[in-house]
Amino acid sequence: MSQVFFEERTEPSTVKATIVQKYFDAWSKIILPTAQRFHGGKIAYVDLYAGPGRYRDGAASTPILVIEKALETPSVANALVTFFNDQDENNTQTLAEEIANLPGIEGLSHKPTVNQNTVGEDAADYFSKTRRFPTFTFLDPFGYKGLSLKLVNGVIKDWGCDCVFFFNYNRINAGLTNPAVKTHMDALFGEESADRLRAKVAGAKPHLREGMVLEGMSTALREMGGEFVLPFRFRNDAGRLTHHLVFVTKNFKGYDVMKSIMAKASTTSDQGVPSFAYTPADETMPLLFELTRPLDDLGQMLLHEYAGCQISMEDIYRLHSVNRPFLSKNYKDVLDGLANAGKIGTHNPKGKARRTGTFADHIVAIFPKEVS
Template sequence: MIAKRLVAIFNDKDESNVKSLEKCIKEIKGIKKLKYQPIVQNNEIGSKIVKMFESRRLAPTFFFVDPWGYKGLSLRLVNSVLKDWGCDCVFFFNYNRINMGISNELVQEHMEALFGEEQLALLNKKLKRKKSHERELIIVEELCQSLKSYGSRYTLPFRFKNASGTRTQHHLIFVSKHFKGYELMKEIMAKESSSQNQGVATFEYNPADIMPGQSLLFKLSMSVDNLTKMLLSAYAGKRATVRQIYEAHSIDTPFIKKNYKEALLKLEESGKIIASHHKKNSMGDNVEIIFKTNRK
């Protein structure tokens, strides 16, 4: 039972926020049923907290970081939690403040802690003379790549737009070392997306999603038709199960498992793949797929 195993720790550097949070927690119905009562701390996130995490072996932990802007958010902080088994991280990425800080020498130390010294230098070169929507794509992409190079394999961004749908407010970025964590979060984010293209989620919450022509982060406007073409190219002449294809190919794409099954059913119907026995209009994880060799 989770009530006997859950340990919840909250931290905020603002003392008034801490008191308000403590009051809200006490008012939660059934809170006393928890074996371990929530802990609320009043500390500023910095090297001291990072060193504490680095020196401890953590139990499976879901770590949520919401810095005000960028201070305290670093690759080292994320890695200090992800180093242990069963630990995942979601952090609030204040794109607007970080976009302004990237070329600001006064906050260069914070930017280097977030992107890495070499990556920050390369990022500044890439951003020269770029339009605003191009800057966003590049910045989030570079952050995700920096997280991967630091030892975290799976990253997944989710974008939030303002009420009119014209500007990005912030991103939530998920980081995990294990495909299972990535898979579960991808399913959750897909369900919370404002819109879909042929059943493929956009991975953004946009209150004004009816607006045409908006650019999508990481080209998340791809459809199942795009996926069928990608699979034919990537797996020509190869053999693999549905699950193996999904796990190997879905990383850094907007596609979830049901999208892969739909794409494979389309390819089977068109005679471009051969599938082992399966029920009509369904494609189990263990169904074996043989892709025909592309002929030029």
Template sequence: MVNRSFFDESKEQSLVKADIVAKYFWAWAKIMLRNAKNIAYIDLFSGPGRYKDGSKSTPLLILERAIADSEMRERLITFFNDVDADNSQSLQETISLLPNIKTLQHKPLISNREVGEEIVKQFEEMKFIPSLFFIDPWGYKGLSLRLIGSVIFNWGCDCIFFFNYNRINMGLNNQAVQQHINALFGEKRADELREILIDKTPDEREFLTVEAICQALIEIGGKYSLPFRFRNAEKKRTSHHLIFVSKNVVGYSIMKEIMAKESSDIKQGIASFEYNIAPPKYPLLYALSRPLDELGDLLLDEFAGQTIKMIDIFNRHHVGKPYIQKNYKDVLLKLEHQGKIITEPAKRRKNTFGDKVKVTFPLKQ
């Protein structure tokens, strides 16, 4: 039996995690359906469907959204897997009780295979339709760079995975699980990480570890990644992260908006993504922790001497930074009021800054 004890109760962070995945699925699906005949949702560690307190986990949230939408009912394919046969059986029974489940054109597929080398090889040989993959192992066994790379390789395929920082941190120097850690980071990067973590503080260990996995994702084609941090109940220690990875900036932008709204800490309108402020030597995490005060100066510097639409400013600048579209509009309004930029049209509804407003930045002094 696989230890899936976190299904015994639905803690607030579990609900937030499920909510992030379900919200992204909906936004992603609506875009994909414009360009594909069918789409898929694939959950490789699906669990029993409900927490012990009766709350719905991700599979039920996804299926309920599909049932409620006429287009999704016809075009969504779902696949749920859990190596624990009891979990798979429970999920099957729970799904069968969903109201109007039989209105789905494609019956949910459920299996109880182990996620490992065999399934990775199979995925590497497949050509997927646009698919959203959710990989949520209890620990880290089965989660590997090759698996993530195989699922994001095809067009329209994004991945959200559970990064169990506590267990990974404990397992990095454990010879018994070395092969699993090496599979997750890549052997060379894992060895480098083990070396540089010696004598590091707990915060430094976390920053270095999450930075390492995000850099590894870039190397396998996951150019756009976003980590979202979950702390323990006392908010003193990290329990795990939910990491989004995509090859497409559109998906990245959508997920950033969703994660920003789910952040419990927001300063100056900037979402924390649940991160403590990372020092500059961790470039990806540091970029995700920059305050709003810096954004105006960043824009004046990067776009000096250019005339450019607001939406193009956002698209060119926001990747790897915590800012969402509203932050850019707020800062551009402030720069306009300060006379630091020229806008066209200058006369608009009060306190608005549309996507097509042209901005002329002054030359550098």
């Protein structure tokens, strides 16, 4: 059989695969100790649109990168169960061969499963009804076929289960107002949410429409139980938005880890605040609006929102950073500046004086009552 490969590796595809590989590496090491105690010592990686495993230039795509990363850590390799699927038989056969030929593949205790199926309602039903041990799932469809809220909810419903999926803005944007694919759009956003979104985007200018569609997706995910949603935007050479990677989890730790990974993958940052490449947004789209706030605003935001409160740096970051672009370092820098300027007090529960130039997680910020 002649091998089949992805036609060409692009810079976005490399960045996308790197984000997924890095998150898998961090996730597996965080999850594994608990999985060994309560989940039979197993963790899993699932890719339902896996492809053939390599590009024409020989570069590895996501399935191979994930397995190679797992093989670097014997405890992860011993625990990992992998499931790969693609609807194209040539892709699955090629992927199986590529996996079998990987150096050290015998280090995986559980042989990878490679299936050939079309992802549809059956897959969504299976994941919705089946209880799973900790699993990281990657969904990268060509377009949107098979991708649904029900499927995403199914793969993240159990403890330790996170998901990253490919959100093809251009095709989804066109599909929203196309009656021929209404069923697919309703499955992706939820029927009521899709109807509201159709009415909202009608006649909207392109740059606002982009934000509305992503905000609609993020809202639908949170409403179904995906408490933490983090999108990462890609644009083409002409500067036009093409697609997003959207991360969904129920756990703040996972959100924090992915936020750090996506921050490092961002091409620009302002005052140390990563861009995450989001589209311009206004206050009518809260998630996207917050993700465009400059660092200069953060100090005033904290003084206003925590007026009269005493709260640790760790709790401020956990409660305030969700749906905002700020990293832990940004909060530490701003709180340190506020303390040095005498705008907030501090308390160290450990009894030592706070060191200027830093703001440890356990340090309590004492905010004055807000003066109107």
